[in-house]
Amino acid sequence: MEAVVPKLASFNLLNPKSKSKSAIRRFSSALCVSSSPSVTSTDSVSLGHITRPDFPILHQEVYGSKKLVYLDNAATSQKPIAVLKALQNYYEAYNSNVHRGIHFLSAKATDEYELARKKVAAFINASDSGEIVFTKNATEAINLVAYSWGLSNLKSGDEVILTVAEHHSAIVPWQLVAQKTGANLKFLNLNDDESPDLDKLKEMLSRKTKLVVIHHISNMLASILPIEEIVHWSHDVGAKVLVDACQSVPHMVVDVQGLDADFLVASSHKALDSYLVRVISCLPCLHF
Ligand SMILES: Cc1ncc(COP(=O)(O)O)c(C=O)c1O
Missing domain, CATH: 3.40.640.10 (Type I PLP-dependent aspartate aminotransferase-like (Major domain))
Structure with a gap:
């Protein structure tokens, strides 16, 4: 039998025009991302709207006054606030050698x-x-x-x-x-x-x-x-x-x-x- 190789679903599947807000909310809660407090039921909602607040690096404007958009996640992803806090906590609370000290x-x-x-x-x-x-x-x-x-x-x-x-x-x-x-x-x-x-x-x-x-x-x-x-x-x-x-x-x-x-x-x-x-x-x- 001939082997069939599927392709990764297009991002269009998550496009707010093609998916209901509740579907996007279900998707975001499955991902355990927090919803933006600014998103109300009448706003147009996208995965970007929901997740953007979690990423401080995206809260900047570039090339004048354009909102930064980052699409190079396949190379490296940006870090959400929870990860940045965990890093800061490491340096503030227990920075030291792993498996090489008894203190x-x-x-x-x-x-x-x-x-x-x-x-x-x-x-x-x-x-x-x-x-x-x-x-x-x-x-x-x-x-x-x-x-x-x-x-x-x-x-x-x-x-x-x-x-x-x-x-x-x-x-x-x-x-x-x-x-x-x-x-x-x-x-x-x-x-x-x-x-x-x-x-x-x-x-x-x-x-x-x-x-x-x-x-x-x-x-x-x-x-x-x-x-x-x-x-x-x-x-x-x-x-x-x-x-x-x-x-x-x-x-x-x-x-x-x-x-x-x-x-x-x-x-x-x-x-x-x-x-x-x-x-x-x-x-x-x-x-x-
Ligand atoms: C399929 C695949 N393999 C390997 C790598 C290399 O990964 P790393 O940057 O962690 O060395 C990449 C990076 O883009 C990748 O997409």
Whole structure:
């Protein structure tokens, strides 16, 4: 059967002209965002109206007197007041070394750090918080997998399959590791609808395949890939799967146990979180 790849819903679905105010309110309460006190039932309401008050950085005018509009959330998201307050509280109340001190502040910082790990594990349904590895960003997380698992497990003749639509940070580490190990990179092309050709992927998978590197939602194409199936096909030939979930974790429910991937990376800085615990990577089922 031909694999069908859906695309991320258009933002028009949230357009106030096409959706009722109550639908938008339901959506915002599902997101747990606060409603602007200035929004009344007669105002025109949009997701922007509802969430804007939570983002101090948006309360400025640029280029003369134009309200700042920020659309580059796929690169990094702005931080809501709750996150900024948590950062300020950290510096005012318990700034100190994590896991490297026995005094009061260090113990408190360590407890909070480990609590964050547990919250992330619950957020993506990891079975154990020990599966969560904090890194500086997703790029560093992919490099960590490449230079640890990759260098010690890949050898000449092995194959790593990537799609041509991967982010640069998911391609370059494997090019460098391939040069060092002699492994071959195989690139999966796109269909006419500009989604990765999953039927071709099934043909490319073989016992030589040791790793599949694939995005969950593409930052370029908006395609949402059926990761569970891809993992199933890959595991059938003994290959591991690294999922780039940078654009899915902020936008949809991601269940890492359901996906069953071997490595999954995501960026908390693209999901309203701070630059302090900048990016979170999860390495479920890590078998070195
Ligand atoms: C799909 C995807 N993968 C990886 C990255 C790199 O993420 P980071 O900035 O956390 O290194 C990005 C950043 O835009 C991305 O969109």
